[in-house]
Amino acid sequence: xxxxxxxxxxxxxxxxxxxxxxxxxxxxxxxxxxxxxxxxxxxxxxxxxxxxxxxxxxxxxxxxxxxxxxxxxxxxxxxxxxxxxxxxxxxxxxxxxxxxxxxxxxxxxxxxxxxxxxxxxxxxxxxxxxxxxxxxxxxxxxxxxxxxxxxxxxxxxxxxxxxxxxxxxxxxxxxxxxxxxxxxxxxxxxxxxxxxxxxxxxxxxxxxxxxxxxxxxxxxxxxxxxxxxxxxxxxxxxxxxxxxxxxxxxxxxxxxxxxxxxxxxxxxxxxxxxxxxxxxxxxxxxxxxxxxxxxxxxxxxxxxxxxxxxxxxxxxxxxxxxxxxxxxxxxxxxxxxxxxxxxxxxxxxxxxxxxxxxxxxxxxxxxxxxxxxxxxxxxxxxxxxxxxxxxxxxxxxxxxxxxxxxxxxxxxxxxxxxxx
Amino acid sequence: xxxxxxxxxxxxxxxxxxxxxxxxxxxxxxxxxxxxxxxxxxxxxxxxxxxxxxxxxxxxxxxxxxxxxxxxxxxxxxxxxxxxxxxxxxxxxxxxxxxxxxxxxxxxxxxxxxxxxxxxxxxxxxxxxxxxxxxxxxxxxxxxxxxxxxxxxxxxxxxxxxxx
Numbered sequence: 001x002x003x004x005x006x007x008x009x010x011x012x013x014x015x016x017x018x019x020x021x022x023x024x025x026x027x028x029x030x031x032x033x034x035x036x037x038x039x040x041x042x043x044x045x046x047x048x049x050x051x052x053x054x055x056x057x058x059x060x061x062x063x064x065x066x067x068x069x070x071x072x073x074x075x076x077x078x079x080x081x082x083x084x085x086x087x088x089x090x091x092x093x094x095x096x097x098x099x100x101x102x103x104x105x106x107x108x109x110x111x112x113x114x115x116x117x118x119x120x121x122x123x124x125x126x127x128x129x130x131x132x133x134x135x136x137x138x139x140x141x142x143x144x145x146x147x148x149x150x151x152x153x154x155x156x157x158x159x160x161x162x163x164x165x166x167x168x169x170x171x172x173x174x175x176x177x178x179x180x181x182x183x184x185x186x187x188x189x190x191x192x193x194x195x196x197x198x199x200x201x202x203x204x205x206x207x208x209x210x211x212x213x214x215x216x217x218x219x220x221x222x223x224x225x226x227x228x229x230x231x232x233x234x235x236x237x238x239x240x241x242x243x244x245x246x247x248x249x250x251x252x253x254x255x256x257x258x259x260x261x262x263x264x265x266x267x268x269x270x271x272x273x274x275x276x277x278x279x280x281x282x283x284x285x286x287x288x289x290x291x292x293x294x295x296x297x298x299x300x301x302x303x304x305x306x307x308x309x310x311x312x313x314x315x316x317x318x319x320x321x322x323x324x325x326x327x328x329x330x331x332x333x334x335x336x337x338x339x340x341x342x343x344x345x346x347x348x349x350x351x352x353x354x355x356x357x358x359x360x361x362x363x364x365x366x367x368x369x370x371x372x373x374x375x376x377x378x379x380x381x382x383x384x385x386x387x388x389x390x391x392x393x394x395x396x397x398x399x400x401x402x403x404x405x406x407x408x409x410x411x412x413x414x415x416x417x418x419x420x
Numbered sequence: 421x422x423x424x425x426x427x428x429x430x431x432x433x434x435x436x437x438x439x440x441x442x443x444x445x446x447x448x449x450x451x452x453x454x455x456x457x458x459x460x461x462x463x464x465x466x467x468x469x470x471x472x473x474x475x476x477x478x479x480x481x482x483x484x485x486x487x488x489x490x491x492x493x494x495x496x497x498x499x500x501x502x503x504x505x506x507x508x509x510x511x512x513x514x515x516x517x518x519x520x521x522x523x524x525x526x527x528x529x530x531x532x533x534x535x536x537x538x539x540x541x542x543x544x545x546x547x548x549x550x551x552x553x554x555x556x557x558x559x560x561x562x563x564x565x566x567x568x569x570x571x572x573x574x575x576x577x578x579x580x581x582x583x584x
Binding site: 037075078126140141278389393 | 432436441442444445446447458462479483484485487489506513514517518562573574575581582
């Protein structure tokens, strides 16, 4: 019996020839990530206990991306705590100020994660790196603190679900729509505890940016990780980062064991809108009533990369944001922002009447920089639409791709580019 | 033995409603506890008797964010244990790591109503609905997790390993 890519990566980090689903294993970890919300808990836990042992500072990455630029005094204190911890332990990969990007946009860009890695992060969207052919999963602050000390963590080997995507994509159907469609099919716990592996001709045709979007939202189906086997597209991306680390290429065996196999013809999939208050409440954009909106957010670890901004700009070029609607654009990293500026996208956004925000998680989790008032509605390229996610408990978030977000900002209600 | 009145919620209770992100700049369980479950019930802290409340929920409890502030908030406001039909995996790890007792049982989640008196024998995984007399059994934890639970959380084990 063969193994899946997820099982192979875990086995390689457990020092074993093979692992099977359900097995508990201890693994070495290549990258251990935390942010300004989760790292303070980890740091305080270690300091309270007087533990000063750090297994390998090179493997720790700290990104102050959530409540930054500091939203208030306690946010500033949290970043200060991270800064001092990084200095004390010689952690080079601490990012703040002009170096900061949204963690899951930033780490791949800088070549800090490569194919074959085993990554844990105190952030649920750590599963994003599965797009590189790495095993990456979210955990909490205590697990991260323990891994910083030991250089290892424990894992339950997940069962794998395979999603095979083929067919021709319709206009304005992006990686975001494919993953929203899948979550709509299997539900928010449809992949609970499992690995979601994406493959097939449609996946092979996706750019890295769209692959990141898909792997990013695996957690929204309850998955432990989302993963795509590395191919030429992956390797070209990794090479371009100039990383000094060596990729290890794994792929699933033909006789690997799958808990479920889902074969999806994408030809019939239309751009998706996930209605409040679950990412699985998906409908086709062509089959929804008129939903007027107050705000549009384009950005986040899901859709804050350069291609996402290009999609938005293609709609906004020469158009204006409707009076009464706030369009907030969050480039995912300094590199994305710079590239958007060089390509003239920022000019298009400003002329359309958008607000350009700094690279930050911002309003995605209702932190700052665009929180919603009672009863307000937002069309957003982010990943969650839970009750109160972006602000007041009676506000509403509709999850969409960047084309739909941009069109909605122009129309004042949720719509698609060809209907403008 | 844990004993208390049940407060009941449905499926897919996410970490954004357990503790909204605007409060995450704090790491203090008591402070977080003041806002626990605010997204679903702003008066939740008044619904519970600290040390004598058991939260009962449907499937996929704790889905969403990795914020450990969620189990900390539940602990901080005095919830003694969470019984659910199933847990989202990051919440599951976090609860065990910080020593919040959790029990997985579909039958218990179905068989306990708001206000029922529930007693739990953690070591045996026994959940007793004293109001109806029904007894439920939680899914047992693997030995390694039992070790973390017995140690009172993951960091106690780590500290032992480091300091010898």
